[in-house]
Amino acid sequence: MSIRIKICGLRTPDDARAAAVNGATDIGLVFFPKSPRHLSFAAAAAVAAAAPPGIRRVALTVDPTDDDLTALLQAVPVDLLQLHGHESTARVAAIRAAHGVPVMKAVGIASVADLDALSAYMAVSDAVLVDAKPPADGDLPGGNGLSFDWRLLVGRTWPVPWMLAGGLRPDNVAEAIRLTGAPGVDVSSGVESAQGVKDATLIADFCAAVRSA
Numbered sequence: 001m002s003i004r005i006k007i008c009g010l011r012t013p014d015d016a017r018a019a020a021v022n023g024a025t026d027i028g029l030v031f032f033p034k035s036p037r038h039l040s041f042a043a044a045a046a047v048a049a050a051a052p053p054g055i056r057r058v059a060l061t062v063d064p065t066d067d068d069l070t071a072l073l074q075a076v077p078v079d080l081l082q083l084h085g086h087e088s089t090a091r092v093a094a095i096r097a098a099h100g101v102p103v104m105k106a107v108g109i110a111s112v113a114d115l116d117a118l119s120a121y122m123a124v125s126d127a128v129l130v131d132a133k134p135p136a137d138g139d140l141p142g143g144n145g146l147s148f149d150w151r152l153l154v155g156r157t158w159p160v161p162w163m164l165a166g167g168l169r170p171d172n173v174a175e176a177i178r179l180t181g182a183p184g185v186d187v188s189s190g191v192e193s194a195q196g197v198k199d200a201t202l203i204a205d206f207c208a209a210v211r212s213a
């Protein structure tokens with residue numbers, strides 16, 4: 001089975017080319033001003049334009065308003081909206097209906113109880129992103145380089161496409177895939193040389209490690 005690979009938090013056209021040449025299927029563009037990976041619409045459009053046809057362009061937003069989404073979708077070509085805030089199931093369903101773009105809801109997992117929330121989102125999302133919970137006192141709801149106990153996912157099957165995220169790196173992603181059976185993986189910090197700076201060698205190493213799983 002071919003595993004989807006999303007490289008998130010790209011900031012330059014060269015980042016997009018490095019992701020594509022190494023076999024990434026998805027690129028993530030972050031629209032969250034507190035993030036070191038935040039992009040203006042113009043910068044995001046340039047990164048999206050550098051991705052060859054067939055690469056899925058994912059826009060990451062956090063508790064967006066409808067006006068935020070309308071402006072974003074007018075300015076940047078987006079194939080999938082990643083919702084990485086506290087959006088309720090009703091809000092996810094409303095966004096999906098109102099904006100005509102598939103949605104992927106990110107859900108933070110720290111214990112087995114969190115898997116119930118994940119199930120609820122599967123009814124209203126086109127895909128789900130299974131991520132670590134962020135630190136309680138942190139600024140970022142994701143992109144913190146933290147993983148969770150992957151054993152919580154062992155033996156579970158999911159009715160919608162899903163991706164595993166949180167603290168993935170070239171040296172642990174193959175183990176994460178083998179343990180969880182994830183059909184897709186999403187990485188940000190693990191392919192950076194400094195916060196918010198993607199590294200083409202780490203992207204290559206990450207994609208090779210996914211293929212080795």
Ligand SMILES: O=C(O)c1ccccc1N[C@@H]1O[C@H](COP(=O)(O)O)[C@@H](O)[C@H]1O
Pocket residue numbers: 008009028030032035036037060062084131140141142143144145146165166167168186187188189190
């Ligand atoms: O990357 C960010 O800056 C970010 C900001 C706000 C919400 C989510 C964000 N990133 C997402 O978090 C996962 C996990 O990141 P990491 O690999 O642990 O650094 C990442 O894949 C992004 O989708």
